[in-house]
Amino acid sequence: MLEPLTHIGRDPATGGYVRDAWSEADMELREWFAGEAARRGLDLREDRNGNLWAWWGDPAARRGVVTGSHLDSVRQGGAYDGPLGVVSAFAALDLLKNRGVTPGRPLGVVCFTDEEGARFGVPCMGSRLLTGAIQPDRALGLTDDDGDTLADVMARAGRKPYGIGRDEETLAHVGTFVELHVEQGRGLVDQGRPVGVASSIWPHGRWRFDFRGRADHAGTTRLADRDDPMLPFARMVLAARAGAERRGVVATIGKVHVSPGNANAIPGLVSAWLDARGADERDVRDLVAELAEGLDVREESWTPEVGFDAALRDRLARVAGGDTPAPILPTGAGHDAGIMAAAGVPAGMLFVRNPTGVSHSPDEHAEQADCESGVVALADVLEDLCR
Numbered sequence: 001m002l003e004p005l006t007h008i009g010r011d012p013a014t015g016g017y018v019r020d021a022w023s024e025a026d027m028e029l030r031e032w033f034a035g036e037a038a039r040r041g042l043d044l045r046e047d048r049n050g051n052l053w054a055w056w057g058d059p060a061a062r063r064g065v066v067t068g069s070h071l072d073s074v075r076q077g078g079a080y081d082g083p084l085g086v087v088s089a090f091a092a093l094d095l096l097k098n099r100g101v102t103p104g105r106p107l108g109v110v111c112f113t114d115e116e117g118a119r120f121g122v123p124c125m126g127s128r129l130l131t132g133a134i135q136p137d138r139a140l141g142l143t144d145d146d147g148d149t150l151a152d153v154m155a156r157a158g159r160k161p162y163g164i165g166r167d168e169e170t171l172a173h174v175g176t177f178v179e180l181h182v183e184q185g186r187g188l189v190d191q192g193r194p195v196g197v198a199s200s201i202w203p204h205g206r207w208r209f210d211f212r213g214r215a216d217h218a219g220t221t222r223l224a225d226r227d228d229p230m231l232p233f234a235r236m237v238l239a240a241r242a243g244a245e246r247r248g249v250v251a252t253i254g255k256v257h258v259s260p261g262n263a264n265a266i267p268g269l270v271s272a273w274l275d276a277r278g279a280d281e282r283d284v285r286d287l288v289a290e291l292a293e294g295l296d297v298r299e300e301s302w303t304p305e306v307g308f309d310a311a312l313r314d315r316l317a318r319v320a321g322g323d324t325p326a327p328i329l330p331t332g333a334g335h336d337a338g339i340m341a342a343a344g345v346p347a348g349m350l351f352v353r354n355p356t357g358v359s360h361s362p363d364e365h366a367e368q369a370d371c372e373s374g375v376v377a378l379a380d381v382l383e384d385l386c387r
């Protein structure tokens, strides 16, 4: 089932995926989702924030059990982060039908919009807007690398950008949300199990640092006369690593813009994005405060620790684990399930083993047999939840 997606947004040079929200690739992925819904006779809806919902049963009659994930990607990402959860959701519904199950509650498959935040810098945009975790005017004003705002690109895709924001009607349809996701670490490898359950998501955030200097000629400007913003930027990168090590958290600068970006010119502006996460919120906050001292820093997103609903977590572990309960693991990665949980929706996650632990890279992988175990576990969980 993943096969029809393999060509969409794939960079032939690297084998990685580029699937920005509202890009041509994203529109193709949405078409695929609509087709899968239609093929199964599911009722397809797109909410005001661009999230797609395919319903088996009527969620207006009774709150439903929803599963799914996202189809967008980080730039140069792998094939599984996101799509595995959506494909497994459809496959689990097929399995339930084959088992002759008639769900006692409506069952929904969701595809959340712009989970990775690759284009506008804010992750989980679809679920944040849905739950009101981000204000519409802030979201609409965010710009991509071409200077287009979210409002521009949504309008170009034929959507109504000024309709975005917290959506009570759609939220009222969701009784429980379970997201299946490829694991982004080696926890399940270490435990020798194909499927696990999430306990919590580490607190995490993104910050933008702007270093301003004076653009000038690389050959004729004496070192003493330079105001080169690359130097404080470099110091910040090294300080982030050292500070993270000291505190036992992780810090990453994975995106940098250098302006004007000429090999023979001293830059006038260096903008860098810091991603910092850790088990303890205080450590992450301390690190960012230390790095930010005296600099021009803006917080682009912050997500406190999200503990998933304990009763649901234990139920998932019991049902998904077969004879022995599935292992319960924390994760450093953010997910739509975390945003939903933070908004008070009972939510949980299933992880499928990742043999190398590598993610957000073309090398991301999951074995076919493990993906099938994931589908069976998800079907078992859905059958149990929609009794």
Ligand SMILES: [Zn+2]
Binding pocket: 070, 081, 082, 115, 181, 335
């Ligand atoms: Zn993901």
